[in-house]
Amino acid sequence: xxxxxxxxxxEFALKNYGVVLLKGxxxxxxxxxxxxxxxxxxxxxEQILHEQGIEQVSDxxxxxxxxxxxxxxxxxxxxDDYQVTRAFExxxxxxxxxxxxxxxxxxxxxMMDNSLLFNLSQSWVRKQYAPSHYHPLHTPHSWHQxxxxxVTFNPLSDSSNxxxxxxxTPLITCWIPLTDCGRNRPxxxxxxxxxxxxxxxxxxxxxxxxxxFAPDEFWSPEMTLGDVLIFLNGxxxxxxxxxxxxxxxxxIELRVMSANKIPKWMNQNVFIPLTE
Numbered sequence: 001x002x003x004x005x006x007x008x009x010x011e012f013a014l015k016n017y018g019v020v021l022l023k024g025x026x027x028x029x030x031x032x033x034x035x036x037x038x039x040x041x042x043x044x045x046e047q048i049l050h051e052q053g054i055e056q057v058s059d060x061x062x063x064x065x066x067x068x069x070x071x072x073x074x075x076x077x078x079x080d081d082y083q084v085t086r087a088f089e090x091x092x093x094x095x096x097x098x099x100x101x102x103x104x105x106x107x108x109x110x111m112m113d114n115s116l117l118f119n120l121s122q123s124w125v126r127k128q129y130a131p132s133h134y135h136p137l138h139t140p141h142s143w144h145q146x147x148x149x150x151v152t153f154n155p156l157s158d159s160s161n162x163x164x165x166x167x168x169t170p171l172i173t174c175w176i177p178l179t180d181c182g183r184n185r186p187x188x189x190x191x192x193x194x195x196x197x198x199x200x201x202x203x204x205x206x207x208x209x210x211x212x213f214a215p216d217e218f219w220s221p222e223m224t225l226g227d228v229l230i231f232l233n234g235x236x237x238x239x240x241x242x243x244x245x246x247x248x249x250x251x252i253e254l255r256v257m258s259a260n261k262i263p264k265w266m267n268q269n270v271f272i273p274l275t276e
Contacts, residue, residue, distance in 0.1 A: 010107045010230070018194035018235035019219075024226040025102045026176065031225055034091060034098075035178035037082040038250045041074060042127045044082075054137050069137040073126040076252070092120055095254060096274060099174065104228050105274070108172060108256055115259035119171070121269035122149065122255040128186040130245045140186070140239035143204040145195070146173050146255070147233030150265050156200050163197040168233045170261040174254040175229040182222030185249040186241035188229065189220040195234035209236065 005022055013020040045067065048060045054069055061067050065078040079091040088094040096118060099105055108116055129138055147168030156162070181187040191213050203209070210218075220240040223229065231237065256274060 005103060007103065007106050007110055010103070011110050014107070014111060014194070014230065014232060016194060017192040019190050019192060019229065019231040019237075020107070021221050021223070022103055022107075022228050022230065024224070025104060026226045026228055027098050027101065028226045030094060030098050031176070031178065033084050034079065034094060034252070035225070035250065036084050037079045037091060038125050038127075038178055038252075040082040041078055041125070042072075042250065045072075045074070049135060054135050069135075070139045071124075071126055071141060072129065072135070072138050073124045076120055076123045076125060076254075079125060092118065092123075092272060095176075095252065096272060099228075099254070100274060102228075104174060104230060107230060108174075108274070111172060112256070112258045113260065116274035117257050117259050117262075117271040118274055119255040119257050119266065119269055119271055121266075122171075123253060125250070125252050128239055128241065128249045128251070130186070130248055131241065131243050132246070133248055140241050143206070143209060143236055143238045145198055145234055145236055146171060146231075148198055148201075149255075150263060151198060153198075153201055156202055162200050162203040164200050166198060168196065168198060169263060170257060171233050172256045173231050173233075174256060175231070176252045176254070177223045177225065177227060178250040178252060179248075180222075180224045181249040181251070182220060182240070184245055185247045186239055186245055187220055187223060187249070188237050189218060189240035190229075190231060191236040192217045192219050193236070194232060195236065197234065199236070204236070 010020045045057060048057050052060060058067050064075060066075040076092050149169045151166050179185055193213060
C-alpha cells in the first residue's frame, strides 16, 4: 500500500506509482462541516428525484449545480447553497484552506510549482451509492485517466500500440472522502503505475487491463475522514464497489493545475489560486 506522510516519500510514490494516500492529514472538523453541506445537498436532490423522477431532476436545480444523473455528482459551487458556517466566502475557499494547511499542499507544490490553481469548473462532489440504493440512471465510473479530460480520441490506427499520441491534460487530482470508504462504502480502485501516456478507451476494460498489469498493481484503499488520495493525470482508476457494500459514500475531487500550463480550451473555466 502506498501510504506516506512525508514530502520525500510521497513524491517518490507519485513519481513511481502515480498515486499516494496521505492518512489523517486534513482538518476533520472543517471537513465534517463540508460533509454536512454535501449530505444536505444530495438529500435535497434525492427529494426532487422522489417527487419528480430522475429525468426531471435537472429542471428543478440551478444551472450552476451541473448535476450529472449518471455519476450523481454536482459542481463544488452547489454546496454554497447548503453552507453550515459562514466562516468562509464559499465552500471552494473552505476546501482551499483545508488543503493549503496540510502536507498535501507541500507535495503539490513540489510536484508542480508555486503557481497552483484549483480548477473549480472541473472539481466535483459525488455520491456513490451502495448497489441496493442505485437510482435508475446511476452508473459507477469505469476505468479512466483524468488526463483524458478534454482530449479527442480517434479510432486506433496501430493495433500494436494501445497508447495514443495526444498529450495528457496537465493536472493532479486530490480525491477526498467525506465518509469512510473502502469496506462498507464504495471507494476507488487504482492501478499503481505512473503512466505518461493515454491508453485508448478501447483498452480500458477489466480483461485487457488485467492482462497488461500485474495483480499487485491493482489497489483499493480503505480511507477515513481526514485522508486524501493524490494521483497523477495518467493514473488509471475507477469506482470500487461490491455487492456486499450497504452504505453510500460522498467524496470531493479537486483538480489542481499550474497557472503556466492551462490548455486553451479551459480559458472559460473558473480558477482560484492555491496559495498559503
